[in-house]
Amino acid sequence: MSEQELKALRVRIDSLDEKVLELISERARCAQEVARVKMATLAEGEVPVFYRPEREAQVLKRVMERNKGPLGNEEMARLFREIMSSCLALEQPLKVAYLGPEGTFTQAAAMKHFGHAVISKPMAAIDEVFREVAAGAVNFGVVPVENSTEGAVNHTLDSFLEHDMVICGEVELRIHHHLLVGENTKTDSISRIYSHAQSLAQCRKWLDAHYPNVERVAVSSNAEAAKRVKGEWNSAAIAGDMAAGLYGLTRLAEKIEDRPDNSTRFLMIGSQEVPPTGDDKTSIIVSMSNRPGALHELLVPFHENGIDLTRIETRPSRSGKWTYVFFIDFAGHHRDPLVKSVLEQISQEAVALKVLGSYPKAVL
Numbered sequence: 001m002s003e004q005e006l007k008a009l010r011v012r013i014d015s016l017d018e019k020v021l022e023l024i025s026e027r028a029r030c031a032q033e034v035a036r037v038k039m040a041t042l043a044e045g046e047v048p049v050f051y052r053p054e055r056e057a058q059v060l061k062r063v064m065e066r067n068k069g070p071l072g073n074e075e076m077a078r079l080f081r082e083i084m085s086s087c088l089a090l091e092q093p094l095k096v097a098y099l100g101p102e103g104t105f106t107q108a109a110a111m112k113h114f115g116h117a118v119i120s121k122p123m124a125a126i127d128e129v130f131r132e133v134a135a136g137a138v139n140f141g142v143v144p145v146e147n148s149t150e151g152a153v154n155h156t157l158d159s160f161l162e163h164d165m166v167i168c169g170e171v172e173l174r175i176h177h178h179l180l181v182g183e184n185t186k187t188d189s190i191s192r193i194y195s196h197a198q199s200l201a202q203c204r205k206w207l208d209a210h211y212p213n214v215e216r217v218a219v220s221s222n223a224e225a226a227k228r229v230k231g232e233w234n235s236a237a238i239a240g241d242m243a244a245g246l247y248g249l250t251r252l253a254e255k256i257e258d259r260p261d262n263s264t265r266f267l268m269i270g271s272q273e274v275p276p277t278g279d280d281k282t283s284i285i286v287s288m289s290n291r292p293g294a295l296h297e298l299l300v301p302f303h304e305n306g307i308d309l310t311r312i313e314t315r316p317s318r319s320g321k322w323t324y325v326f327f328i329d330f331a332g333h334h335r336d337p338l339v340k341s342v343l344e345q346i347s348q349e350a351v352a353l354k355v356l357g358s359y360p361k362a363v364l
């Protein structure tokens with residue numbers, strides 16, 4: 001390509017950027033107007049709801065449907081995700097608590113779902129995220145709920161039994177783990193590998209093959225593992241990109257997870273009910289009396305009404321020895337007539353039934 005051609009293309013890009021800039025500003029002014037209308041139409045004592053997950057899902061889906069490339073749908077939606085995040089911050093800066101410390105996959109999930117214009121607050125434990133939301137110190141919380149390799153995150157499920165929370169969104173993140181070392185690490189004398197127990201489990205086969213005799217130490221998070229390695233010469237950490245960047249560690253081996261499709265699903269928790277979008281999921285907790293056929297009775301209404309179950313998990317109920325609760329996710333919104341009737345049927349058989357929330361299926 002000649003210098004001339006390059007120059008002309010850059011002139012074109014400058015002129016397009018000016019248009020993009022003007023359009024983004026116009027959109028942001030529109031969002032400010034939306035905030036004004038929301039405030040003006042409040043009933044007495046009503047609090048304004050600026051964050052609207054159902055609308056955000058609709059905006060992102062529309063972008064993906066209309067996108068003609070060359071940028072991929074996900075890439076394009078990510079750009080719009082950030083634009084919307086900044087527009088919302090003009091209306092109301094959202095406060096979001098997540099399972100920290102900084103650099104965790106949960107932080108990455110929070111950014112993927114809400115964008116980078118939120119005020120984010122790392123918490124030391126899953127239960128603390130729940131408490132922070134319950135206390136009203138933040139608008140939303142983000143917690144991991146299941147991993148495709150290792151299964152349920154039990155701390156999260158158990159926290160739902162103790163707190164009254166509404167699930168208002170989900171996000172899935174592809175989890176890539178790396179073996180990370182610090183500047184001072186003697187890579188041929190590694191005697192300890194730190195990581196979160198779930199991550200150690202997700203890399204079990206790789207560790208067995210490459211570091212069979214090295215001690216595996218479970219710590220509270222991957223970011224905590226990365227932090228520890230920085231000051232030690234004989235240890236390594238298993239963590240992701242964010243933690244590697246944050247603590248300035250180098251990748252001794254990349255993508256060491258045993259399953260290439262290793263993904264984690266995260267939930268957004270708050271107190272806000274989300275209206276239907278037409279493509280939603282609902283999460284419920286049900287406890288049944290301990291008798292033969294109870295689980296069968298619970299599942300029959302879903303089958304008979306053609307409702308797609310996406311997950312079922314069992315946990316001890318904490319209110320009696322050998323009694324259990326079922327966590328069930330299914331397609332649909334609790335306001336859909338069909339779902340409503342299924343929930344009514346189940347509640348007739350169940351000891352207790354609680355709808356944790358209906359929320360748009362993850363778009364990104």
Ligand SMILES: O=C(O)C(=O)C[C@]1(C(=O)O)C=C[C@@H](O)C=C1
Nearest residue numbers: 031034051052055056084087088
């Ligand atoms: O449509 C709204 O209710 C808005 O506030 C606008 C907007 C947007 O930027 O498109 C911003 C924040 C909401 O979470 C959803 C959408």
